[in-house]
Amino acid sequence: MVKELFIGMAPGSVSQNAGYVAEKGWNAIYVGEEPPPPPPSGKFPWLWVGIGSAVAVAIRTHQIMKREKHS
Amino acid sequence: MSQIRIQSAITSPLQIDKSWNAINVSQAVGDMAFGSCQLIDETTDERWVARQGESSDWPINIPYGHLVGASFLCENSGDVPLDVFVYIALIDPDGITRAFDWNPRGTIPNRLNPGVGYYSNYIGGVQLDKNGLWVIYGRLEYDVA
Numbered sequence: 579m580v581k582e583l584f585i586g587m588a589p590g591s592v593s594q595n596a597g598y599v600a601e602k603g604w605n606a607i608y609v610g611e612e613p614p615p616p617p618p619s620g621k622f623p624w625l626w627v628g629i630g631s632a633v634a635v636a637i638r639t640h641q642i643m644k645r646e647k648h649s
Numbered sequence: 650m651s652q653i654r655i656q657s658a659i660t661s662p663l664q665i666d667k668s669w670n671a672i673n674v675s676q677a678v679g680d681m682a683f684g685s686c687q688l689i690d691e692t693t694d695e696r697w698v699a700r701q702g703e704s705s706d707w708p709i710n711i712p713y714g715h716l717v718g719a720s721f722l723c724e725n726s727g728d729v730p731l732d733v734f735v736y737i738a739l740i741d742p743d744g745i746t747r748a749f750d751w752n753p754r755g756t757i758p759n760r761l762n763p764g765v766g767y768y769s770n771y772i773g774g775v776q777l778d779k780n781g782l783w784v785i786y787g788r789l790e791y792d793v794a
Contacts, residue, residue, distance in 0.1 A: 597754075597790055597791070597792055598679055598680075598789075598790070598791050598792070599788065599789065599790050599791075600681050600682075600683070600788070600789045601786070601787065601788045601789075602683045602721075602786075602787045603784050603785065603786050603787070604699055604707060604721075604784065604785040604786075605707060605708045605782055605784055606686070606688050606699075606707060606708055606709065606719065606739075606783055606784060607688065607708055607709055607710075607717060607777065607782070607783035608708040608709070608710050608711070608781070608782055608783075609710075609711060609712070609713050609742075609777045609779065609780050609781060609783065610710060610712075610713070610780065
């Protein structure tokens with residue numbers, strides 16, 4: 579019985595420093611989705627300022643022309 | 650027939666024997682246990698801990714782009730002092746190790762007496778730039794001191 583316990587272990591070769599290993603994994607983080615791409619206005623702010631200004635000028639011009647026609 | 654019996658009695662004296670199961674010798678076996686694991690969202694400074702043997706709300710849903718870090722606790726749960734080498738890694742959804750810390754064999758081990766715990770080094774500054782499940786991986790290599 580005792581012999582069976584030591585099968586594979588030659589006398590004197592049994593080391594107290596035989597290495598042991600333990601491993602574990604944690605499912606830690608779930609990342610859902612990528613952030614949406616930035617709107618194009620973020621890239622060309624001067625363009626939208628320009629378009630807005632042009633529209634404002636056009637509306638104002640239209641109003642003035644209307645007023646002149648009536649008068 | 651009678652001659653044979655006489656001879657047998659002379660050459661084979663009566664015997665009686667007994668044995669006692671007296672001593673049980675076992676080699677000292679080290680045992681390490683994983684304890685809690687700590688996760689930190691460095692972007693918001695939020696912290697979560699998954700304790701061993703307890704249910705947790707892991708995996709934690711963290712937004713894309715945040716920076717995170719982690720560490721874990723281990724403990725000598727055996728009866729003998731151990732020399733422990735600790736490995737920790739953060740692995741992205743594609744199985745790529747994005748950060749790790751390790752004191753391999755050949756370096757100075759962490760000597761832990763029975764019942765003593767030890768925190769792995771902290772790995773941080775990892776940006777979550779992939780969708781999916783990120784895993785914290787711990788590995789302990791240990792020898793009887």
